[in-house]
Structure formats: structure tokens, C-alpha cells
Amino acid sequence: MNRYQIARTVRFFFHWHYDIRLVNKEVLYAHQPILLMPNHTAFVDPLVLFAELHDLPICPMVDERFMRHRVFGRILQKVEAVEVPDLQQSAMSRQEGAAKAEQLSRIAIEALAQGKSMVVYPSGHIKTSDQEIIGNRRLAYEVCRELPANAAVILCRMRGLEQSRWSKLPTKRVWRRHITLQFEDKTAELREWAQQLSRREFNLRLEDWYNSQD
Numbered sequence: 542m543n544r545y546q547i548a549r550t551v552r553f554f555f556h557w558h559y560d561i562r563l564v565n566k567e568v569l570y571a572h573q574p575i576l577l578m579p580n581h582t583a584f585v586d587p588l589v590l591f592a593e594l595h596d597l598p599i600c601p602m603v604d605e606r607f608m609r610h611r612v613f614g615r616i617l618q619k620v621e622a623v624e625v626p627d628l629q630q631s632a633m634s635r636q637e638g639a640a641k642a643e644q645l646s647r648i649a650i651e652a653l654a655q656g657k658s659m660v661v662y663p664s665g666h667i668k669t670s671d672q673e674i675i676g677n678r679r680l681a682y683e684v685c686r687e688l689p690a691n692a693a694v695i696l697c698r699m700r701g702l703e704q705s706r707w708s709k710l711p712t713k714r715v716w717r718r719h720i721t722l723q724f725e726d727k728t729a730e731l732r733e734w735a736q737q738l739s740r741r742e743f744n745l746r747l748e749d750w751y752n753s754q755d
Contacts, residue, residue, distance in 0.1 A: 542619070544595075544598070544619050544621070545596070547619060548591055548592050548595030549592075549595055551588055551591065551592040552592035552593065552595060555588075555589060555592055558717070558718065559717070559719070560717055560718070560719045560720065561589070561720045561721075561722070562720070562722070563593060563721075564722065566722075568724050568725065569724060571693070572693035572726075573656070573658060574653050574656050574657055574658040574689075574693075575599070575692065575693045575694070576649070576653060576658070576659050576661060576684060576685075576694045576695070577590075577599055577658065577660045577695050577697060578660075578661050578681055579660070579662060579696075580662075580673045580697070580698060580751040581662045581665075581666065581667050581668060582667065582701075582702045582703050582708060583667060583702035583708040583709075584708075585707045586662075586702065587601055589702070589720065589722070590722070593722060597658065598621065598657075598658060599658040600621050600622060600652065600658060600659055601659075602623050602645065602648070602659065602660065602661065608622065621657070623648060623649075623652050623659070643679075645680055646679070646687075649680070650683075650684055650687050650688075653689050654689045661680060661681055661684060663678060663680065663681035663747055664676075664678060665678050667708065667709050668710075669709045670710075671710075672748070673748055673752055675744040675748055676744065677741055677744065681747065682743045685732065685734070685735035685743070686736065688735070693726060693728045694726070694727055694728045695724055695725065695726055695727070695728075696725050696727050696750060697722055697724050698721075698722075698723045698725075698751055698753070699720070699721070700720065700721045700723075701720030701721055702718070702720060725750075727750070730746075
């Protein structure tokens, strides 16, 4: 199976369980390459994105452990995933963590410069409260500071998978979940924020957008 066939199959099964709506999807087609930065509500977020954006060649950043997996590795190669260092080993010390974060930034920047569209999760983790919290994470900030001139930044606000079996929040059962993916081109703002603001201030602006109820 090729990338398109895998994505269509995953999408078919998701639509058995979820009502999925995409808002302002057209901004994804206005530029190439794109840096897509979603919030992170649940474990299946990346699969939902992959399935719904099956016609866009967007490369996820994937831990090297999964790339070397006998089954998952083959699928990830099909979707042209970009291998990144083992993230579990990167947290052994603060200094090592900073070095690994810088390495991830370089990988993303170089991939964008080569014309590849990338997915980056600014928070780096699934949220454990009703708010998206990025804190002092550096990946999104550093990539936006050196964003290639031809790349666009698209933010994605996902709603609906909170309190599902795939989230880290207390599970709430519903008859059918309604999931919304809202996209917005924030290229100009993020370029400006990354140059003029501190990392923490930059992340606070992102948090405000992800947590907005608009």
C-alpha cells in the first residue's frame, strides 16, 4: 500500500466513530512547503491529521525507536517520516535535553529548506489539563526564528478528542464524538514573534491561540 491508500484506510475507520470537520483547510494548499503546528489533545492526533490530510505530503517527525520497529517502521517510511533522536534518552540532563532540542530544530529547518512540509507539536506532549501548555519548550520557537523564506506556518486547533479513551484526561463517554480541526495561516505573525519576543513570550502567544474558544 502507498501513502494515499494507507491514509484513506485509516480515515475510513475513523469516520465510523467520529464526526470530523475541517475548517479553513484551503490555507494548507496556498503554500508549499508548510510547517504545520497543531495542539496535542490525544495519542491519536497525528493519525487523525495524517488521515484527514491524505492528499498533502506532510512529513511527521518520528522517534528513531519507532522508525526501526519491524511493522511501524515500514509504514512510517511510506509516509516519508523524518527520523529524530530517541527522545527518552534526551532527558538525562538539562544540558543534554537542550542539545537534543537544538538537534530537532536543525532537522526540521533543514527539511523545510529542502521543500518538505513538516508537522511539529509545540508542546511536545499530550495535554493533561483543559489548557494547552507549552511552557518553555524551544522547538517551535527556534524553527520559526530560522524559518526558510519559502515556508509558511499553519496553526491547527484540534477539538473533540479531550476526555476520549486516547487522551490523558478523565474519560467521558459520548454517543458520537464531534472533532474539529481549524487551520489558520500565521506565517507573518510567527516570524515577527520569533524575532521580537523571548521564547516564553512566543509560547504564551501560541498558548493563547490554541486555548481560544473562537
